[in-house]
Amino acid sequence: MSEAGKKILLVAACALLDQDGRILLAQRPEGKSLAGLWEFPGGKVEQGETPEETLVRELDEELGIKTKIACLAPLTFASHTYETFHLLMPLYVCRRYEGIAHGREGQALKWVKPQALRDYPMPPADEPLIPFLQDLL
């Protein structure tokens, strides 16, 4: 068991990039934990899935974006203790995909320049990821 007996939750997240080097953020809807905060698309890695498979599935379900495992490049990861679990979240970068992102679950979306990421309040786990994206882009 991890710190204070908290379970480790594995979540895969993706920085989807457009041709201008902007990153897609999605706003967590009302009623969910951390509502109103801006996050990277992705979700929990389900039993029997690899993180890459999770992302290919989630990008389609959440955004209507089709991509392939080969188009997901690992960048860094978040490791953060929340009140009820410890989040371990690999962050991938995806530049090659088909389709135009739209919030299929009613969530607001925003394409954001790397230097403007700090203007969008994100979950605490995400804060340390920002410099990696700013350095990359």
Ligand SMILES: Nc1nc2c([nH]c(=O)n2[C@@H]2O[C@H](COP(=O)(O)OP(=O)(O)OP(=O)(O)O)[C@@H](O)[C@H]2O)c(=O)[nH]1
């Ligand atoms: N997709 C995503 N999840 C994140 C990010 N940062 C972060 O702390 N998380 C956390 O990772 C978990 C992702 O769960 P999810 O997206 O599959 O599920 P959910 O919101 O329906 O779950 P929940 O309502 O039970 O929290 C949430 O607890 C969320 O707060 C991020 O940038 N992207």
